[in-house]
Amino acid sequence: MRARRQDGDGAEQDCAQRAWGVVDGLRKLITERSEGVLRFHVASLYPLLYHLERRGWVKGEWEPPAGRRRRCYRLTPTGVKILAGQRSRWRAFSGAVNRIVEVRHA
16 A cells, blocks of 8 residues: 655655555565565556456555556455455465375374
């Protein structure tokens, strides 16, 4: 999410590098958290974001131009609920796969 806040002298601070900020920030976050295993080109993430937006899970808004115009995304309340369920299902699935491929010594 791209957020702006006012500091003591009234200057705007850009927080575009947060997880749901500029799409490039999201791409970098995925690469870093996966330790380089998952890599995306920025353009490949836009169709996914549009799909999530059509489902009502994220909301995209154009930020007013302060330089280059950007579309920023944030999770909706529905998206937060869906994400929690998906995380739970993913943990169950990945745990099952790990148990299958785990080598046990007798």
